[in-house]
Amino acid sequence: MKKQIVTLLVAGLAAVSGATVAAADPVKVGIAAEPYPPFTVPDAAGNWSGWEIDFMNAVCAQAKLDCVLTPVAWDGIIPALTSGKIDMIIASMSVTPERKQVIDFTDGYYRSKAVVIGLKDMTFDATPAALADKILGVQVGTIHQAYAQKHFAPEGTTLREYQTQDEANADLAAGRVDAVQADEITLRDFLASEAGQACCDLKGVVESDPEIMAEDAGIGLRKEDTELKDKLNAAIKAIRENGTYAAFNAKYFDFDIY
Incomplete structure (x- = not known):
């Protein structure tokens, strides 16, 4: 799980207070533009594959969301979310106290030390x-x-x-x-x-430090997108229960990373 810290631009939240996602709109899913195997890997043509791409496709299909993959430079990915350039982050982002001051997260979808x-x-x-x-x-x-x-x-x-x-x-x-x-x-x-x-x-x-690190990765969301959060949490739960998660997980790992 890529446990990253991005500069928290609190002032940017005020400018996007109305940037919520409607159910019928395309949902721009931000991933880090940099390769992060085995989670996100681009080919020479710029097509992305990997565990997290499969996870994104499964969650979006379950939630009936029209998701559009949107690579963003990692150091700008939270500002891209808060400014409305993307609608959620699926990029192995750890759920940390610092990040939760600025954005919200779904339930965790995998964990790593x-x-x-x-x-x-x-x-x-x-x-x-x-x-x-x-x-x-x-x-x-x-x-x-x-x-x-x-x-x-x-x-x-x-x-x-x-x-x-x-x-x-x-x-x-x-x-x-x-x-x-x-x-x-x-x-x-x-x-x-x-x-x-x-x-x-x-x-x-390494020895744990809860103030800096968290083992859970969650989908990053704007705080006001509560309806989208509910849909995604329900979708994560459903793909865990119906075997979809286990099926794509087995393509990459010989253990359950959940």
Whole structure:
């Protein structure tokens, strides 16, 4: 689960107080424009696939919504929602207290812990003391960046920031950083790849910090879109109960990520 923190533009809410979604209108679904395998992956033609795309299609079909996929740069995705450029966010966004000050969320639709992976020839765990002399890669604008700045940097960890998780993983594989921190599911996907198997292993789960991190990913919504929230919560519940969720989940994972 991509547990990201985006700048909270509270002032933008006033300008869109009337930007609610009518049932018959197309619903613009914001995803991060950056690849986040196995959840969202673009091909050379710009077509998107992945677990979260299948989830979006299933939820929209169940809720009888005409959904339009709308890629948005991650650091602008909450402002895009509050300004009415998109109507909801399905982008592995963690439900955090900071975000809930500005937007609302549906019930959680999957969960993932935050972990650290690192080079195989180095022995350490995911604690501040063990990472004190290490170079740690994190994606900018994420809860992992915020966590590392709070817990690891003060103990001497050197942080290297990346625009995408793919870039952080590539630098880890090349030995330019000692470790990276991100969501367990996406990093396990990297560890299963040829590059990941060759270079790296799981070092450990980071200690929880509820003020920064949450394990649940929810669909992000404007606070006033209560009718849409109710429809989406009902749809999430229905696809869990009717087997649709299990069917597409099995395409990507050998366990239930819910």
